[in-house]
Amino acid sequence: MVKERILDAVRTEVIRSGFRFSMNDLSTQLGMSTKTIYELFSSKEDLLTALLDTSLAEIVEKEQQLLRDPSLSNRSKLRQSLVMLPTDLVMFDLRRLSELQRYYPVVWSKLDLFITGHWDEIRQLIQTGKASGELRAFDTEIFVQVxxxxxxxxxxxxxxxxxxGGTLTAALREMVDMLLEGVLPKEEQ
Structure with a gap:
């Protein structure tokens, strides 16, 4: 329970101050000593890694719930999955990603590995969609890289x-629409 409380405070600090918050700021916010925090987390990087791990686990759980939902078509699952992942990562304020890359490269690498490597379920949705005729034949790996x-x-x-004036979520939805529907009018596709 104490670990969760600390991680909640870290989340608040990241949102408020970015990744450059101090352990003293954190201990003040929590009303506990920095020694107590260091007993549970060896470093600030360890704290950020634990926070990222928690976020990624939540994303995977949401994705699994989506994939098990029998009321959704394969196409709908694909669309929602492609928009869901980065939207949930927004808790790492995107304006601060350069901070994360610069000061915490190990944490950034873990996030990058998730974004580039977490594609098995999407590939399966695409294969199922191709097999059922819901999706036309195309190169899945090019789709993933694009x-x-x-x-x-x-x-x-x-x-x-x-x-x-737009948001990342709106831009991502537009990108996914273009990837899945193309840009030609329906009658020309």
């Missing part, structure tokens, strides 16, 4: 505030 590249570019734009 999505990942687009996601990183959208994250960079979000971090720099260059969405012209």
């Amino acid at each position: 999505y990942i590249g687009g996601l990183y570019r959208l994250m960079e734009q979000s971090a720099s505030g260059s969405f012209n």
Whole structure:
């Protein structure tokens, strides 16, 4: 319970101050000594890794619930999965991702590995969609790489505030629509 309380406080500090909060700030917010925090987490990087692990586990659980939902079509599961993952990662304020990359490369690498490596369920949805005729034949690996590249570019734009008033979620939905539906009018597809 104490670990969860500490992680909640870390989440609050990250949202409020970014990744450059101090352990003293954290201990003050929690009303406990830094020694107590260090007994449970060996470093600030260890705290951020635990926070990321918690977030990623929540994402995987949400994804599994979505995939088990019998009321959704394969197509709907695919669309929702492609939008869900990065949306849930927003708790790591995207404007601060460069901080994470610069000061906590091990934590960043773990996040990057998740984004680039967590594709088995999506690949299965695509294969099922192709087999059922819900999706046309296409190169799944190119689709995955285009999505990942687009996601990183959208994250960079979000971090720099260059969405012209839009949000990352809206931009991601638009990107997924283009990937799944194309850009030609329906009658020309």
